[in-house]
Amino acid sequence: MTHQSVVLDSGQLHSSLSDPALTSMNLLNEVAGRYPEAIAFAAGRPTEQFFDVDDLHRDVARFREYLLRDKGYTPARADRELFQYGRTKGIVHELVARNLAVDERMHVDPESIVVTVGCQEAMFLVLRALRATADDVILAVSPTYVGVTGAARLVDMPVLPVREGPAGIDLDDLAAQVRAARAAGLRPRACYLVPEFANPSGVSLTLETRLRLLDLAEELDILLLEDNPYGLFHDGSGRPPTLKALDSRRRVVYLGSFAKTAVPGARVGYVVADQLVDNGSLFADELSKLKSMVTVNTSPIAQAVVAGRLLRFDGSLVEANRREAELYRTNLRLLLDGLEARFADRPDVTLNVPGGGFFVVVTVDFRCDDAALERSALKHGVLWTPMHHFYAGTGGFSQLRLSCSVVTPAQIETGLDRLAAFVREESAMLV
Numbered sequence: 001m002t003h004q005s006v007v008l009d010s011g012q013l014h015s016s017l018s019d020p021a022l023t024s025m026n027l028l029n030e031v032a033g034r035y036p037e038a039i040a041f042a043a044g045r046p047t048e049q050f051f052d053v054d055d056l057h058r059d060v061a062r063f064r065e066y067l068l069r070d071k072g073y074t075p076a077r078a079d080r081e082l083f084q085y086g087r088t089k090g091i092v093h094e095l096v097a098r099n100l101a102v103d104e105r106m107h108v109d110p111e112s113i114v115v116t117v118g119c120q121e122a123m124f125l126v127l128r129a130l131r132a133t134a135d136d137v138i139l140a141v142s143p144t145y146v147g148v149t150g151a152a153r154l155v156d157m158p159v160l161p162v163r164e165g166p167a168g169i170d171l172d173d174l175a176a177q178v179r180a181a182r183a184a185g186l187r188p189r190a191c192y193l194v195p196e197f198a199n200p201s202g203v204s205l206t207l208e209t210r211l212r213l214l215d216l217a218e219e220l221d222i223l224l225l226e227d228n229p230y231g232l233f234h235d236g237s238g239r240p241p242t243l244k245a246l247d248s249r250r251r252v253v254y255l256g257s258f259a260k261t262a263v264p265g266a267r268v269g270y271v272v273a274d275q276l277v278d279n280g281s282l283f284a285d286e287l288s289k290l291k292s293m294v295t296v297n298t299s300p301i302a303q304a305v306v307a308g309r310l311l312r313f314d315g316s317l318v319e320a321n322r323r324e325a326e327l328y329r330t331n332l333r334l335l336l337d338g339l340e341a342r343f344a345d346r347p348d349v350t351l352n353v354p355g356g357g358f359f360v361v362v363t364v365d366f367r368c369d370d371a372a373l374e375r376s377a378l379k380h381g382v383l384w385t386p387m388h389h390f391y392a393g394t395g396g397f398s399q400l401r402l403s404c405s406v407v408t409p410a411q412i413e414t415g416l417d418r419l420a421a422f423v424r425e426e427s428a429m430l431v
Helices: 020-034 053-069 075-083 093-104 118-130 146-154 171-183 207-220 283-292 300-312 322-343 370-380 387-391 409-428
Strands: 113-117 136-142 159-163 187-193 223-227 252-257 268-272 359-363 399-403
Touching (some): 020 370, 020 387, 053 075, 053 300, 075 300, 093 113, 093 268, 113 118, 118 136, 118 146, 118 187, 118 223, 118 252, 118 268, 136 146, 146 159, 159 171, 171 207, 207 223, 268 283, 268 300, 322 409, 387 399
Parallel strands (some): 136 159, 136 187, 187 223
Antiparallel strands (some): 252 268, 359 399
């Protein structure tokens, strides 16, 4: 007897599966896999130069010693903390709170912290909690990180774009978007943004803009979802305080990650959600309920690796990342200087000049879509990220994003030569 295999109807699966936001993250991996010899300015991963497998073992042991010495655990209880499922809100929340106090001058109740499986889970949990009815929407500064767009699609929550502007966010447009949404019967819940060296644009908010944004959020009665993966990696000139450090009215939900500043493979992030709920709980407690049905808990071993790193540097990720920060500063300077040298005589090619982070955006006079990326990889051996993915298909088609985090100085020079050749060829096709 012949049995026919089941074939699922894609039309009967969730509509997000056909959304470009969910496929764009895989695009670069697929292209890079086809062209392994290409120099990649595409991925926003942290440098791999300082990876040391022995650190993993030492940091887990260091965290176990902390449990014994500082927390007063018995050896059996300390081992159980590492090997068992563990507390849903996390087992390193006190160390995370200490890190925020040391590095960010942000003083939060450890119980307002939920340790998550990467920052991506934190985004999902927050959006799932805020999406109560079909009228609920969020706003996001455009261009925006595709991870938040994808998470919103998974919970069926529309994302309304807000113009970025030279100050990092156009506050007038934010107010206009919120008021227009309410006039249309929608309920804007929050605005997502990366205030420091944003992905993808590299733009940062000034201190004045941060203060005005907090006042506007109060006036508009919305939350701010602050994502801060790149804040430590400035150009040496310092950085303003986070929105959350300035937040005296609990308007800011802070999304954190150790992917760029500790161990990316540990997949540990967190959310600071100290807002009060009228049932007497913290917003963090409500998020924990959702997490218990999604991932149950974040791997205690992964948390121990991150916690050991924090303990090794007395709670400071600034200290832990001095080598990395210097590498990123050097690479960013080489990238900006190299672009200026190669395109100084091309008024049709412009770029932004971020004060830190990983990303530079180049604007050209031709279409930088996925097909152009394929040509760039095939004919010139250089990869970059099409900016249209960060605009949800509504813009950015003449822009490309370059990342300097995982390339060497030699690769930057060679890669920029290849990029210049690609740009010359594409521009010539317009004539």
